[in-house]
Structures are given as structure tokens and as C-alpha cells.
Amino acid sequence: MPADFDVIIIGGGVIGLACAHALSADRSVLLVEQHDLFGSETSSRNSEVIHAGLYYPPGSLKESLCIEGRKRLYAFCEQYDVPHRKTGKLIVAPSADHPALDHLEQKARGLNIPTERLSREEISEREPNVRAEAALFSPETGILDSHTYMLRLQQEAERQGALLMKRTRYLRGKAENGLWHISLQTSDGEFRVTSERMINAAGLHSHDVAKRSGADTSLFPRLHYCRGHYFTYNGKSPFNHLIYPLPEKDLAGLGIHATLDLGGQVRFGPDTEFMSDHSRVYEVSPTLKTKFCRAISSYFPNVDVSQLQPAYAGIRPKLSGPGESTQDFVIFRDNRAEAASLLHLLGIESPGLTSSLALADKITARLSTET
Ligand SMILES: Cc1cc2nc3c(=O)[nH]c(=O)nc-3n(C[C@H](O)[C@H](O)[C@H](O)COP(=O)(O)OP(=O)(O)OC[C@H]3O[C@@H](n4cnc5c(N)ncnc54)[C@H](O)[C@@H]3O)c2cc1C
CATH class of the missing domain: 3.30.9.10 (D-Amino Acid Oxidase, subunit A, domain 2)
Structure with missing residues (x-):
């Protein structure tokens, strides 16, 4: 049976929205966000700085995605009229x-x-x-209106046909016959959808969402x-x-x-x-x-x-505790044999806002090689 969606994204912060924007260009996408507003957790509680990319460990995703993301973000702000300086x-x-x-x-x-x-x-x-x-x-360092940025990502994703649902909580998912069978909680009750792929972009809740998908989070970085x-x-x-x-x-x-x-x-x-x-x-x-x-x-x-x-x-x-050396962003492919494709995005701290468009491109490329 064909899946209801090619991809489901859990989490409507800036990373989930950027992924929905990138992936909806040629796939059917469902994004679910538990709160009344998109981006109401970490994505609206930051410095709104577009970082140049000076600080991060050589060769890290933080470094390369920040530098590429910064260029993409300035261009996006110009193209879609997002206030920035x-x-x-x-x-x-x-x-x-x-x-x-x-x-x-x-x-x-x-x-x-x-x-x-x-x-x-x-x-x-x-x-x-x-x-x-x-x-x-x-x-090269600058500032932007992150709320307008997220609104534009949402509008563009929707224009390309993505379905973005607020007040919708991911409860659990089970992989069967190459598909994710997913239960969602909405104000109208619980309902189910199927998807070929899943992206865990749940930010502070990444490990909780992973557990709800049956992952063994003892194998994850803390x-x-x-x-x-x-x-x-x-x-x-x-x-x-x-x-x-x-x-x-x-x-x-x-x-x-x-x-x-x-x-x-x-x-x-x-x-x-x-x-x-x-x-x-x-x-x-x-x-x-x-x-x-x-x-x-x-x-x-x-x-x-x-x-x-x-x-x-x-x-x-x-992903690093007090006194520990800084850790990179982690894109963790869930390799359980029975699982349909699932990517967990872990430790997306600063410069996540700056990196968002480049990270979304990377995820899109990863999913394309798995088809
Ligand atoms: C203090 C601070 C300052 C920062 N300053 C900068 C900066 O100046 N420049 C920069 O580039 N970056 C900065 N960052 C980093 C940037 O804010 C983050 O990297 C980025 O916002 C992460 O976005 P996200 O989408 O991964 O997470 P979030 O914005 O947290 O989004 C995750 C979403 O998932 C949803 N969710 C979770 N579980 C479920 C579920 N079961 N069902 C449905 N939805 C669910 C949550 O409700 C949430 O909205 C800063 C971060 C902090 C904390």
C-alpha cells in the first residue's frame, strides 16, 4: 500500500520548517508541531544572529553548515523580504x-x-x-527577524504542497513493511498516518521522540x-x-x-x-x-x-556536559533492520539558526541517496 506521505517531520522549529521547505520541492511532506505556534521553543529564544562561522571545530558540521547556511540565509532574506541587517x-x-x-x-x-x-x-x-x-x-555577521524567517519557510513549504499541522503531537511510530505507522494526537483526538520516511527535528525533545519511535536511546549521545x-x-x-x-x-x-x-x-x-x-x-x-x-x-x-x-x-x-569539549551536530541514521528510513537530528544548538537552510539541504541529499 502506498504511504500517505513521503516524509513526516516531527517538530516545527526552524530546522523542521527548513526541512519541510527543502523537501516539499519534490516530495509530499507532513510536519507536526505540538504547540499553538511554530518555532515557539528554542527557535524563538535565541540571539537572532547570523554567524560568520569563525568559532567551530575544523571540519565539523557546525563549521561547514554555518558558513554555507549564512550565505544561503542572506540570499533567502533578500528573496523573501525577511528583515535583516x-x-x-x-x-x-x-x-x-x-x-x-x-x-x-x-x-x-x-x-x-x-x-x-x-x-x-x-x-x-x-x-x-x-x-x-x-x-x-x-x-559578515548580522541579525535577522527569525519570526518572519520561519513564517516565510512555512508559507513557501505550504505553497509547494506541504501539510504543516500545529497543535499536533507525535505520540508513537512503528516501522512495518518499510513504512512508518504513526499515531498523532490532535484536539479532535488521535489519528494515524503512514510515511515512508521520518525526520526527528524535535530539538529539546529529540530523545523522547526517538524513544517513541522504538529507538534505544542508550546508544545516543547524552x-x-x-x-x-x-x-x-x-x-x-x-x-x-x-x-x-x-x-x-x-x-x-x-x-x-x-x-x-x-x-x-x-x-x-x-x-x-x-x-x-x-x-x-x-x-x-x-x-x-x-x-x-x-x-x-x-x-x-x-x-x-x-x-x-x-x-x-x-x-x-x-551533547556535551559541563567541562566536556564541544560536540558537533549529529545526524543519526536509525539502522534498525525493520525500520523504514529515520533520521534523528541531535544537539542542534548554535549555530542552528544560521545553518538551517544548509542543514535542510544536507538532509534532502541524505534522503535522496536512500531512495
Ligand atoms: C540561548 C540561545 C541562543 C542562540 N543563538 C543563536 C544565534 O544567535 N544564531 C544561531 O544561528 N543559532 C542560535 N541558537 C541556536 C538555534 O536557536 C537553534 O539551533 C535552533 O533554534 C534549533 O531549532 P530546532 O528546530 O532544532 O528546535 P526547536 O526550535 O526547539 O523546535 C523543535 C520543535 O519540536 C517540537 N516537538 C517536540 N516534540 C514534539 C512532539 N512529540 N510532537 C510534535 N512536536 C514536537 C517542539 O514543540 C519544538 O517546537 C541559539 C540557541 C540558544 C538556546
């Missing part, structure tokens, strides 16, 4: 010959990512409120939740560009940085807080102000504490 960013260092800054500069050169080394005087000219001895300017908080800074922006300190050890985070939104409002964050459980608590405690102030004042000495307001938090789905 190539703001450029400064990565600032406390000493003129800081080895970590030298390392980033060399890496950028090797990857053909344009950067410019700035002295203390040049920093003061461009950013009078920033104090640093040296900086690397990355002109999933750690790592929260990042943001504070907004009231009033006129003290900066003209995004300002980043040097990244944290083990790349747990990129350091508490200053980003601008498209309206010119500054926000600081995210910090890194590994969570002891998998609760999705997004509260931002005002007591974090002291920690934020200390970090920010290292490059913005005139920070006015009274202008910092708790804003929002996001949770990174990490």
Missing part, C-alpha cells in the same frame, strides 16, 4: 596579543571569512563606549540542557555593532555579548547554566544582574546597572 561584529580582547584572538584570526583566514584586526584606537573610533586592547571585526538568560538594556544603543567577548572555554557559550535587534534595542546574553534536569523553565532571575554586570563591564565600563532588565531565556540542547 549585516551589522558586523567586534570580538574584543583584553590584551593586544591575546592568543585566542590570534587563533580566531588565523582560522578566519584559512576559511576565507573576512575579518579585520583593530587596535585600541581603532576600536575607540568605531565604538567609543567599548574598552578593549584589540578586536577582530567580522563584517542530551544536556543548558540555559542561557538575556537582559535588555533600556534606552539608546551604546553600540554600533554586535560586541562579543572571547568565547567561553570548551565553547559552552560565546560569552555574554551585546546584540542589537532590528529596532536598535540592545540585549545582553546569553550566559551558560547547565540544568540538573530536563525541565523547560525559562525564568530569568533578577539576581543574575550582578553576574551580568561583571561580565559586561569588562568591555563596557560605563554600563548603567539600572538600565538592565530581565528579558527571556533559551535552552541549548547540548
Whole structure:
């Protein structure tokens, strides 16, 4: 019997939506999202930065997909009228010959990512409120309106015939005779569909969705939740560009940085807080102000504490725990003999937003070789 769909995608965050957009060009696609809105978990709780691709381990998916994804994303924003701006960013260092800054500069050169080394005087000219001895300017870094981006992915996927369902929860799936038999929970009750292939793009719930598909998740890399908080800074922006300190050890985070939104409002964050459980608590405690102030004042000495307001938090789905070296994105092919094709996307933390179109292309290519 033919399947109802060629592909079912579990999860309507930016990655699921980008996959639906790419795959619906020549396949029948069903995407299910449990919430009332697409992209209401990690995809709407981030810095909305289009990363240049400077930071990631050589040869990693994070590096290649970020660089390719950045180019694709700027082109997509132009084509589909998604508000965005190539703001450029400064990565600032406390000493003129800081080895970590030298390392980033060399890496950028090797990857053909344009950067410019700035002295203390040049920093003061461009950013009078920033104090640093040296900086690397990355002109390719930018910001985008991630909500409009996701809306355009949704609209284009639907225009190509994809069925995108909100308020629909994936309950379980069983592979039989080369097809996935899937149970979904909607407000009208439970119903079943069949699909030839399945993509697990469930973000923080990736391991839960895998279990519901019968996978042995003890074979998967362990999933750690790592929260990042943001504070907004009231009033006129003290900066003209995004300002980043040097990244944290083990790349747990990129350091508490200053980003601008498209309206010119500054926000600081995210910090890194590994969570002891998998609760999705997004509260931002005002007591974090002291920690934020200390970090920010290292490059913005005139920070006015009274202008910092708790804003929002996001949770990174990490495959590395505290103190462990950073892990790459994982595209895990479920190899159970009886299974129809199933790809689990694991650990899609930053730069997932920047990488989304390139990752979706990679998934499309993977599925094509399996036909
Ligand atoms: C603090 C922070 C800052 C970041 N900053 C940046 C940045 O500046 N630039 C950048 O490139 N990246 C950034 N990222 C990374 C980026 O946000 C993520 O990589 C990206 O949003 C991941 O998207 P996703 O679709 O995989 O996950 P999600 O957005 O979490 O989507 C998964 C979806 O699956 C749904 N789902 C789960 N289980 C089920 C089920 N059983 N049935 C139906 N639906 C289900 C969920 O409801 C959810 O909507 C940041 C991340 C964080 C946390």
C-alpha cells in the first residue's frame, strides 16, 4: 500500500520548517508541531544572529553548515523580504596579543571569512563606549527577524504542497513493511498516518521522540540542557555593532555579548547554566544582574546597572556536559533492520539558526541517496 506521505517531520522549529521547505520541492511532506505556534521553543529564544562561522571545530558540521547556511540565509532574506541587517561584529580582547584572538584570526583566514584586526584606537573610533586592547571585526555577521524567517519557510513549504499541522503531537511510530505507522494526537483526538520516511527535528525533545519511535536511546549521545538568560538594556544603543567577548572555554557559550535587534534595542546574553534536569523553565532571575554586570563591564565600563532588565531565556540542547569539549551536530541514521528510513537530528544548538537552510539541504541529499 502506498504511504500517505513521503516524509513526516516531527517538530516545527526552524530546522523542521527548513526541512519541510527543502523537501516539499519534490516530495509530499507532513510536519507536526505540538504547540499553538511554530518555532515557539528554542527557535524563538535565541540571539537572532547570523554567524560568520569563525568559532567551530575544523571540519565539523557546525563549521561547514554555518558558513554555507549564512550565505544561503542572506540570499533567502533578500528573496523573501525577511528583515535583516549585516551589522558586523567586534570580538574584543583584553590584551593586544591575546592568543585566542590570534587563533580566531588565523582560522578566519584559512576559511576565507573576512575579518579585520583593530587596535585600541581603532576600536575607540568605531565604538567609543567599548574598552578593549584589540578586536577582530567580522563584517559578515548580522541579525535577522527569525519570526518572519520561519513564517516565510512555512508559507513557501505550504505553497509547494506541504501539510504543516500545529497543535499536533507525535505520540508513537512503528516501522512495518518499510513504512512508518504513526499515531498523532490532535484536539479532535488521535489519528494515524503512514510515511515512508521520518525526520526527528524535535530539538529539546529529540530523545523522547526517538524513544517513541522504538529507538534505544542508550546508544545516543547524552542530551544536556543548558540555559542561557538575556537582559535588555533600556534606552539608546551604546553600540554600533554586535560586541562579543572571547568565547567561553570548551565553547559552552560565546560569552555574554551585546546584540542589537532590528529596532536598535540592545540585549545582553546569553550566559551558560547547565540544568540538573530536563525541565523547560525559562525564568530569568533578577539576581543574575550582578553576574551580568561583571561580565559586561569588562568591555563596557560605563554600563548603567539600572538600565538592565530581565528579558527571556533559551535552552541549548547540548551533547556535551559541563567541562566536556564541544560536540558537533549529529545526524543519526536509525539502522534498525525493520525500520523504514529515520533520521534523528541531535544537539542542534548554535549555530542552528544560521545553518538551517544548509542543514535542510544536507538532509534532502541524505534522503535522496536512500531512495
Ligand atoms: C540561548 C540561545 C541562543 C542562540 N543563538 C543563536 C544565534 O544567535 N544564531 C544561531 O544561528 N543559532 C542560535 N541558537 C541556536 C538555534 O536557536 C537553534 O539551533 C535552533 O533554534 C534549533 O531549532 P530546532 O528546530 O532544532 O528546535 P526547536 O526550535 O526547539 O523546535 C523543535 C520543535 O519540536 C517540537 N516537538 C517536540 N516534540 C514534539 C512532539 N512529540 N510532537 C510534535 N512536536 C514536537 C517542539 O514543540 C519544538 O517546537 C541559539 C540557541 C540558544 C538556546
